[in-house]
Amino acid sequence: MFAAMDRQRALRYSIATVLSITGLIVVLALLQQLLVPVLVYCFPGLDTPFYDLGLFGAYPTHDYLSFNLSSPRSTRVRWHESCDRGNVFIDPGGPSTDHRGPMILDGTGNLVWTSDQYETTTNLKVQRYRGNDFLTFWSGHKAKTMGTGSYYMLDESYEVVHKVDAIGDGLKADLHEFKITNDGTALLTVYNKTQADLTAMGWFRGKNGWIVDNLFQEVDIATGRLLFEWKASDHFNAEDSYMTNPFGGYSEGIPFDFFHINSIEKDRNGNYLISSRHFHSVMGIDGKTGEVMWELGGHSEDFEDLSDGLASDFSWQHDARWLDEEAGIMTLFDNGVAWPHVDAPYSEGRVIRVDVEKHTAELLHTYVSLQHARSSSQGSVQFIDTGEGEEHVFVGWGSSAAFSEFTTDGDLLCETHFAASASFWWERVKSYRAFKSVDWRGTPKAWDPSAAIEGGKLAVSWNGATEVAFWELQGAVIRDGQEQGGWKELDIMDRDGFETLFLLPARSAKSDSGESYTHFRVAALDAERNVLRTSNATTRAPRGFGAYLLVITSAVLCVGAIVAFWQYRKRGWKTADWRQYAQSAVDRTKYQKLW
Ligand SMILES: *[C@@H]1O[C@H](CO)[C@@H](O)[C@H](O)[C@H]1NC(C)=O
Numbered sequence: 001m002f003a004a005m006d007r008q009r010a011l012r013y014s015i016a017t018v019l020s021i022t023g024l025i026v027v028l029a030l031l032q033q034l035l036v037p038v039l040v041y042c043f044p045g046l047d048t049p050f051y052d053l054g055l056f057g058a059y060p061t062h063d064y065l066s067f068n069l070s071s072p073r074s075t076r077v078r079w080h081e082s083c084d085r086g087n088v089f090i091d092p093g094g095p096s097t098d099h100r101g102p103m104i105l106d107g108t109g110n111l112v113w114t115s116d117q118y119e120t121t122t123n124l125k126v127q128r129y130r131g132n133d134f135l136t137f138w139s140g141h142k143a144k145t146m147g148t149g150s151y152y153m154l155d156e157s158y159e160v161v162h163k164v165d166a167i168g169d170g171l172k173a174d175l176h177e178f179k180i181t182n183d184g185t186a187l188l189t190v191y192n193k194t195q196a197d198l199t200a201m202g203w204f205r206g207k208n209g210w211i212v213d214n215l216f217q218e219v220d221i222a223t224g225r226l227l228f229e230w231k232a233s234d235h236f237n238a239e240d241s242y243m244t245n246p247f248g249g250y251s252e253g254i255p256f257d258f259f260h261i262n263s264i265e266k267d268r269n270g271n272y273l274i275s276s277r278h279f280h281s282v283m284g285i286d287g288k289t290g291e292v293m294w295e296l297g298g299h300s301e302d303f304e305d306l307s308d309g310l311a312s313d314f315s316w317q318h319d320a321r322w323l324d325e326e327a328g329i330m331t332l333f334d335n336g337v338a339w340p341h342v343d344a345p346y347s348e349g350r351v352i353r354v355d356v357e358k359h360t361a362e363l364l365h366t367y368v369s370l371q372h373a374r375s376s377s378q379g380s381v382q383f384i385d386t387g388e389g390e391e392h393v394f395v396g397w398g399s400s401a402a403f404s405e406f407t408t409d410g411d412l413l414c415e416t417h418f419a420a421s422a423s424f425w426w427e428r429v430k431s432y433r434a435f436k437s438v439d440w441r442g443t444p445k446a447w448d449p450s451a452a453i454e455g456g457k458l459a460v461s462w463n464g465a466t467e468v469a470f471w472e473l474q475g476a477v478i479r480d481g482q483e484q485g486g487w488k489e490l491d492i493m494d495r496d497g498f499e500t501l502f503l504l505p506a507r508s509a510k511s512d513s514g515e516s517y518t519h520f521r522v523a524a525l526d527a528e529r530n531v532l533r534t535s536n537a538t539t540r541a542p543r544g545f546g547a548y549l550l551v552i553t554s555a556v557l558c559v560g561a562i563v564a565f566w567q568y569r570k571r572g573w574k575t576a577d578w579r580q581y582a583q584s585a586v587d588r589t590k591y592q593k594l595w
């Protein structure tokens with residue numbers, strides 16, 4: 001008897017628990033699906049805070065009708081109109097992204113080009129080679145902090161013109177650097193797993209430990225000839241690394257990444273500037289002998305710091321570049337953090353002046369994101385020409401999915417988040433570097449504009465095309481493969497972001513020949529209204545069952561409403577009956593003691 005009662009009670013409790021959890025989920029889902037959009041509609045200012053809290057998801061995306069890949073629905077947390085010129089080059093990756101690949105956005109965040117033809121990509125940028133602009137990036141397989149792949153150079157029609165590889169037996173191009181020099185050569189990084197004596201690191205690491213050795217190479221792009229090679233293990237010891245890895249170095253499976261080179265520059269004298277993340281230093285490398293000429297930061301005491309330590313206290317940094325070789329001015333991205341090491345409260349871009357003769361270093365400027373992003377990895381700093389004779393500083397926040405634009409003095413002008421900032425900590429979405437350029441002009445060769453019809457709308461886009469200013473909608477009557485009277489211009493619209501929507505003429509609208517248009521297509525026009533290319537021709541789906549269902553449902557509802565109104569006019573509401581019915585239902589439940 002009691003056992004039966006307990007069982008009944010347990011059943012009741014579990015049903016109640018399941019119902020409450022389901023209820024809670026339904027309420028939260030309703031809030032997210034209904035309340036959030038309504039609130040954002042009524043108070044547009046809430047869009048950005050809601051976005052950053054992740055209420056739209058960690059990585060909200062834009063989907064398109066005429067294109068099968070999505071792009072981030074980014075949010076501008078700070079905006080100034082001087083940022084709208086030029087394009088932004090990123091490679092969104094990380095667990096929350098749906099496709100990894102190179103991506104160009106315009107100044108206001110609209111998609112310009114993306115591709116899923118390449119594996120993981122990094123370091124998308126525009127570089128000049130022999131007088132022409134190329135879209136360059138690394139593509140390949142990423143394993144933890146290193147990559148094995150190749151570098152690609154695409155011309156303005158998005159065709160691969162050069163593919164550059166590392167030179168040497170078993171050596172593969174790494175993801176961190178691909179820099180084209182003024183001499184038509186490429187500087188590239190190689191991460192090579194190899195054995196080394198790690199006795200000095202202790203903890204039973206022996207003579208036959210495993211490290212990731214870092215090489216950099218200078219390669220002639222046209223001939224593939226190796227011109228220079230430098231190897232970190234020739235100059236630095238693994239035990240001096242700031243990086244710690246309790247499991248690293250014992251086995252081939254977990255080699256110790258002691259140096260972590262992540263940028264290379266060549267100067268006019270033929271010497272190199274490199275950045276070692278795990279030594280917290282940047283260094284000058286002699287272009288003939290490979291000797292380390294000087295080292296700033298880390299263990300080095302080569303330089304007197306004129307800024308009370310602030311010029312040389314950077315850590316886990318990326319992207320060291322000469323801004324002005326002669327004046328000794330360089331830029332770098334100071335991460336300050338590399339989990340589990342937290343050496344700074346936030347990451348920042350830096351401008352530092354070094355005098356390699358007098359051995360002095362001075363911090364000139366810093367660039368900090370609006371919410372003081374802490375980027376545990378990746379990141380970049382770039383001085384850009386805004387196209388209006390002004391200089392801005394463009395910073396990519398690496399493992400934090402954001403990029404910012406500053407005045408050279410460090411005032412934040414613009415900042416865009418392409419994932420919720422609440423998820424930055426978890427590195428759900430990242431871009432190795434972010435780059436901005438006013439120079440990229442692209443007109444795809446291998447694919448045409450793409451048009452798709454849904455409902456009464458036609459959507460058109462042309463992945464990668466930067467020169468389209470207008471879209472011209474055209475209609476034709478085509479029967480049995482025969483055009484009746486040719487294509488007629490129906491409408492013209494300014495290009496509006498990645499995808500532009502046309503309202504199609506009503507199905508009943510007649511062409512000159514007195515028949516309805518059967519086919520539509522769109523011509524891409526440049527600023528002078530020259531036709532660049534024409535899209536596929538597309539037709540409307542026949543009026544589907546859905547449309548009829550809608551008509552029938554509406555008719556039934558209308559008739560119902562009329563009948564109800566008529567009844568009401570005749571007899572009024574008989575509320576008493578309803579109350580009685582409800583009371584009896586309550587009584588019935590009470591006596592049956594369901595609960
Ligand atoms: C998208 O379309 C392109 C070209 O039509 C095709 O090559 C690619 O595989 C498609 N991608 C997906 C994810 O469907």
Ligand SMILES: *[C@@H]1O[C@H](CO)[C@@H](O)[C@H](O)[C@H]1NC(C)=O
Nearest residue numbers: 168192193194195213215231
């Ligand atoms: C790369 O590593 C292999 C061992 O894995 C080694 O034999 C080779 O010498 C290394 N290459 C260079 C250039 O250091």
